[in-house]
Amino acid sequence: MNSVDQLVTDAADRFARAGIVSALADAELLVGFVTGWTRGEVSAKAFMGAELDDAVVDRLATLVARRESREPLQHITGQAPFRYLVLNVGPGVLVPRPETELVAEWAIDALRQVPNPSPIAVDLGTGTGALALALATEVPYSRVFAVERFEPALEWARKNIESLGDGRVTLVAGDAESALSELDGTVDVVVTNPPYIPDAERPQDPEVLGFDPETALFGGDDGLRDIRSFVGAAARLLRSGGVLVLEHGDGQGEAVRAIALEHGFRSPVTHLDLLQRERALTATL
Numbered sequence: 001m002n003s004v005d006q007l008v009t010d011a012a013d014r015f016a017r018a019g020i021v022s023a024l025a026d027a028e029l030l031v032g033f034v035t036g037w038t039r040g041e042v043s044a045k046a047f048m049g050a051e052l053d054d055a056v057v058d059r060l061a062t063l064v065a066r067r068e069s070r071e072p073l074q075h076i077t078g079q080a081p082f083r084y085l086v087l088n089v090g091p092g093v094l095v096p097r098p099e100t101e102l103v104a105e106w107a108i109d110a111l112r113q114v115p116n117p118s119p120i121a122v123d124l125g126t127g128t129g130a131l132a133l134a135l136a137t138e139v140p141y142s143r144v145f146a147v148e149r150f151e152p153a154l155e156w157a158r159k160n161i162e163s164l165g166d167g168r169v170t171l172v173a174g175d176a177e178s179a180l181s182e183l184d185g186t187v188d189v190v191v192t193n194p195p196y197i198p199d200a201e202r203p204q205d206p207e208v209l210g211f212d213p214e215t216a217l218f219g220g221d222d223g224l225r226d227i228r229s230f231v232g233a234a235a236r237l238l239r240s241g242g243v244l245v246l247e248h249g250d251g252q253g254e255a256v257r258a259i260a261l262e263h264g265f266r267s268p269v270t271h272l273d274l275l276q277r278e279r280a281l282t283a284t285l
């Protein structure tokens with residue numbers, strides 16, 4: 001049976017039975033991936049009774065089986081949408097999350113408010129380069145530096161920055177704690193999404209536990225180890241009046257505001273995401 005409608009329905013049923021919450025969306029996106037259609041076009045083709053060639057159906061079957069085994073959709077397609085970008089992703093790097101798009105927005109807002117024709121931003125722990133590239137493309141007159149410590153993630157950052165960075169993002173291999181000391185006291189905005197899950201809290205989703213690197217997820221006994229070190233780095237890098245935008249986990253707001261105050265930041269504010277969970281800190285040096 002090669003009808004688009006039936007293929008989508010069968011894949012969505014298998015995904016739902018495997019515990020995938022976004023079963024229908026993932027089924028439509030995989031059909032879109034093998035055909036080159038948008039998700040809307042897949043729905044339209046299904047409605048119109050379109051059929052796929054045998055070779056396409058065979059390819060789809062392989063990908064559906066991979067997704068059913070809880071491999072992340074983004075690893076199967078090799079792509080993750082992030083704001084206006086489509087990033088390359090795969091083993092060794094964190095798949096950028098939709099909630100981090102909001103964190104990017106708060107950093108972009110802060111960068112746009114800098115009264116300087118060529119403001120400087122730094123992304124600590126860049127992973128795919130998602131935050132750095134969002135800033136560089138949405139504030140095109142800015143200069144952006146992206147720091148990453150772990151080689152597998154660096155490879156993905158290099159690839160994305162080369163293809164999407166328009167020559168305006170500088171990738172730096174190194175530890176956030178000490179990297180870019182030549183910029184100390186000059187940076188306008190630091191954005192960061194550090195590892196912040198407490199070591200003992202194992203994520204439930206097989207896509208996270210089995211595929212996201214532990215070095216991107218876990219932040220020590222209390223989840224705050226890297227937040228402390230990244231806030232310290234931001235205090236070193238930022239100029240007076242510069243802004244820190246830092247993603248953190250739900251329930252960490254109070255502790256993160258205290259860490260910011262200890263490092264000399266003023267007016268720390270905790271921001272909620274669309275599900276009303278504590279999601280990020282903004283603070284001014």
Ligand SMILES: C[S@@+](CC[C@H](N)C(=O)[O-])C[C@H]1O[C@@H](n2cnc3c(N)ncnc32)[C@H](O)[C@@H]1O
Nearest residue numbers: 096125126127148149150175176193194195216
């Ligand atoms: C939660 S991930 C965020 C990745 C990306 N910024 C995003 O939002 O999708 C944290 C990233 O920080 C990197 N990282 C962890 N410790 C680091 C350190 N001390 N210095 C630099 N990067 C670090 C990890 O390798 C990982 O890529």
